[in-house]
Amino acid sequence: MQPTLTDPALEYLLQCAGLTLTDAEKADLKTIHDGLTAMKARVRQPRGRMAELAHSYGFTPEDLT
Amino acid sequence: MSIPGIAEAASLIAARKLSPVELTKACLDRLHATEATLHAFVLPTEERALADAKAAEAAIMRDGPRGPMHGIPIGLKDIVDTAGIETTCGSKLLAGNVPERDAACAANLAAAGTVLMGKLTTHEFADGGPSFDLPKPPAHNPWNPDHFTAGSSSGTGAAVAAGVILCGIGTDTGGSIRGPAALCGIAGLKPTYGLVSRAGVAPAAFSLDHIGPMAWTAEDCAIMLQVLAGHDPADPASATHTIPHYREALTGHLKGVRVGVIRHFHEVDYKVEPAVQTGIDNALSVFRSLGATVSEVTVSPLQDWHACGSLISITERAAAYEEWSRTRLRDFSERVQRRLHLGALVSGVDYVQAVRRRRELRSELQTAMRELDVVITAGAPGEAAKMDAIPKWDLFDKPNFTMPFNVTGYPALCVCSGFGPVGLPVSVQIVGKPFRDAMVLRVGDAFEKATSWRSRRPALVN
Numbered sequence: 145m146q147p148t149l150t151d152p153a154l155e156y157l158l159q160c161a162g163l164t165l166t167d168a169e170k171a172d173l174k175t176i177h178d179g180l181t182a183m184k185a186r187v188r189q190p191r192g193r194m195a196e197l198a199h200s201y202g203f204t205p206e207d208l209t
Numbered sequence: 210m211s212i213p214g215i216a217e218a219a220s221l222i223a224a225r226k227l228s229p230v231e232l233t234k235a236c237l238d239r240l241h242a243t244e245a246t247l248h249a250f251v252l253p254t255e256e257r258a259l260a261d262a263k264a265a266e267a268a269i270m271r272d273g274p275r276g277p278m279h280g281i282p283i284g285l286k287d288i289v290d291t292a293g294i295e296t297t298c299g300s301k302l303l304a305g306n307v308p309e310r311d312a313a314c315a316a317n318l319a320a321a322g323t324v325l326m327g328k329l330t331t332h333e334f335a336d337g338g339p340s341f342d343l344p345k346p347p348a349h350n351p352w353n354p355d356h357f358t359a360g361s362s363s364g365t366g367a368a369v370a371a372g373v374i375l376c377g378i379g380t381d382t383g384g385s386i387r388g389p390a391a392l393c394g395i396a397g398l399k400p401t402y403g404l405v406s407r408a409g410v411a412p413a414a415f416s417l418d419h420i421g422p423m424a425w426t427a428e429d430c431a432i433m434l435q436v437l438a439g440h441d442p443a444d445p446a447s448a449t450h451t452i453p454h455y456r457e458a459l460t461g462h463l464k465g466v467r468v469g470v471i472r473h474f475h476e477v478d479y480k481v482e483p484a485v486q487t488g489i490d491n492a493l494s495v496f497r498s499l500g501a502t503v504s505e506v507t508v509s510p511l512q513d514w515h516a517c518g519s520l521i522s523i524t525e526r527a528a529a530y531e532e533w534s535r536t537r538l539r540d541f542s543e544r545v546q547r548r549l550h551l552g553a554l555v556s557g558v559d560y561v562q563a564v565r566r567r568r569e570l571r572s573e574l575q576t577a578m579r580e581l582d583v584v585i586t587a588g589a590p591g592e593a594a595k596m597d598a599i600p601k602w603d604l605f606d607k608p609n610f611t612m613p614f615n616v617t618g619y620p621a622l623c624v625c626s627g628f629g630p631v632g633l634p635v636s637v638q639i640v641g642k643p644f645r646d647a648m649v650l651r652v653g654d655a656f657e658k659a660t661s662w663r664s665r666r667p668a669l670v671n
Contacts, residue, residue: 149554161527161553162535173550179605180551184559186516187566197568 149177210235212372212670215429219277222269229269229280233262233324236282239373239670240326246354246669248346249368251287252295253327258282261324268322277432277456279322284377286362287328288335289315290409298411299333299343301540302533312409313441314378314420321436326374330364335380335413336526337544338599339363349596350393351667352633356593359388361413365423366393371670376424376433382413383518384611386421387623387638391588394625394634394662396653397423398430399611401643402618403448405434406441414525415446417518417615426663427624427653431455434646450644458647459654464500466652467581468493471506475587478511479608482591485635488626489587492637495659496652506577506584508613514570515608518616520555520563527552547601571617578642583652586610588623588636610638620646624653625662634662 154174158165165173212235213221221227240253265280274280285291288298290308297303311319319325330348332338339347339357348363350356351371358366362379366389369377379386381399390397398421405420412418422433435455441447470493475481481489493503527534527549533541534549541549578584587610600606614621619640626637637656641649657663 157553158550162531163538163550163553165550169546169550172547173554176551176602176605177554179602180554183516183520183605184555184562186513187520187559187563189566189569191565191569195565197565 149174212236212239212375214425215277215281215375215432216426218281218375219274219432222280223274229262229265229324230259232280233258233282236326236373239371243351243371243373243669247349247351247367247371249330249348249364249371249373250284250327251297251299251330251345251364254294254325257294258324258326265322265324275322276436278318278436280324281376282324282326282374283318284326284329284365284368284374285315286365286378286380287331288380288411289378291315291328294328296328297344298335299331299345301344302537304344308409310409313406313443314410314437317436329362329368329377332361332363333542333545334411334530335361335382335385336548337542338603339596340542340544342542347596350593350633351669352394353631354669355595356633357392357596357599359392359589359593361385362389362423366390366395366397369393369395369423369425370667372666376422376429379421379423380410380413381419381421381615382417383522383615384609386419386423387588387611387621390423390623391636392593392634395423395425396427396430396622396624396657397421398434398622398646398650399614399620400434400438400646401448401620403446404450404644404646405437406444406447408441408443412529414522415529416525417522419615426657427622427650428456428459430622431459431650431654434650448644453647455647455650458651460651461655461658462499463496463652463655466496466501466583468496468501468503468652469506469578469581469584470503471508471584471586473507474511474610479590479610481587482629482635484627484629485587485589485591488635489585489637492585492626492656495656499655499659504581506581508573508577509570511608511610511613513566514613514616517563517566517570518612519604520559521567523548523551524555524560544601567616570613574617574619582641582645582648584640586638588638592629592631592633592635614640619643620649622649622653624657627662
């Protein structure tokens with residue numbers, strides 16, 4: 145369970161994102177934190193750390209010359 | 210005159226029984242009669258339309274039609290670049306922006322001889338919702354203007370349903386073609402990811418973005434897709450798949466077609482309104498009567514697909530608009546500002562977990578469809594809501610039925626499956642395997658031709 149979004153934590157995240165919000169907007173954003181947390185839980189299925197995506201650079205013949 | 214679909218208009222134009230100029234003037238008359246109510250256009254291009262129509266007519270009289278789109282009035286969602294025509298993405302941020310080049314889809318439609326009626330209303334940068342703090346008002350539903358069209362291809366849905374244009378371009382990141390198609394009672398295809406070039410179209414979320422046709426019927430979508438599909442090196446996600454003849458695939462029967470229904474999406478995960486359920490049940494009966502077999506399939510809950518797509522969408526949008534978020538945040542509508550705020554709350558790890566989950570979900574659908582040609586579910590949960598009843602945080606309100614197929618990139622079509630108690634359209638969504646867009650269109654076309662839903666137009670234009 146993700147902890148409640150505290151005011152200092154929200155300030156930090158917004159600062160990192162370069163966003164300047166009003167107090168009303170911050171309060172509004174906090175109202176959806178539980179919904180967002182639930183979404184994040186849904187994409188965290190049990191899987192090993194080796195279960196990464198295939199990644200292909202798609203090298204072309206020009207890359208190899 | 211009543212406005213025909215593309216197939217009928219093309220046939221009449223080829224037989225020289227309908228003039229592109231006459232058709233365009235009839236569409237312009239409708240535009241003048243409805244625009245003050247519908248707000249489907251951010252910029253009508255009347256002079257361009259008449260010039261295109263006259264040029265098409267002269268060319269057809271001289272050499273015959275170039276193809277079935279020659280002389281057909283169309284519209285382009287205003288996130289599609291148009292050379293010499295203002296393209297604002299519905300935003301103050303791009304006021305006065307006049308691109309030098311057409312987007313690939315606009316160029317392909319122009320090369321097919323279409324008539325450009327104008328730039329169509331969109332949610333700002335194809336995001337947010339119905340906003341009243343933008344340069345232009347949101348589009349209204351022609352079946353009842355007090356109601357929403359869905360979005361973000363809202364103007365395309367409204368203008369096609371009202372017969373102001375015969376077809377138009379929509380874009381779809383989480384359902385922005387299929388939502389307006391469903392609520393405006395038209396056909397809208399989100400093609401397979403990579404089938405239609407996105408070059409010159411403003412991005413929303415790059416790994417979920419699709420460009421596609423919206424028209425009155427599935428057959429008209431097939432005709433339009435023929436012009437749009439194909440490889441374009443200017444779009445890094447563009448596929449090199451061979452393009453079939455989409456209209457030839459429309460056989461009218463479904464003998465041997467294997468249909469799966471993801472019943473738990475619309476009956477358990479998010480129970481749809483009775484009219485939608487009736488529409489789906491009737492569609493299954495029609496499919497059986499046309500020769501298809503029907504079985505039930507089960508995949509992860511709808512909420513999982515919605516969460517996965519939403520997290521990816523939030524992050525990719527925040528990245529695409531990061532610079533303006535930092536420097537011109539207040540120039541966005543309130544709804545889009547709110548969406549951009551979300552980017553601050555989704556971490557890099559959250560994004561990677563969502564992308565990993567997408568791979569699992571894709572694999573799940575691939576397995577579920579191994580012995581099937583299409584699967585169906587709802588396109589929208591019910592009739593269109595009233596304009597003032599759209600929640601400000603709709604992303605967290607309910608999961609949507611369209612996002613699963615942006616997550617997988619599979620082709621998906623919404624067609625009208627009836628009308629609800631308020632008199633507004635409801636829809637069914639038909640989903641195919643990758644690059645089997647022709648099969649999706651075949652099923653949609655067969656359904657439309659076996660039912661009477663295409664005979665009804667909004668009273669506003671009757």
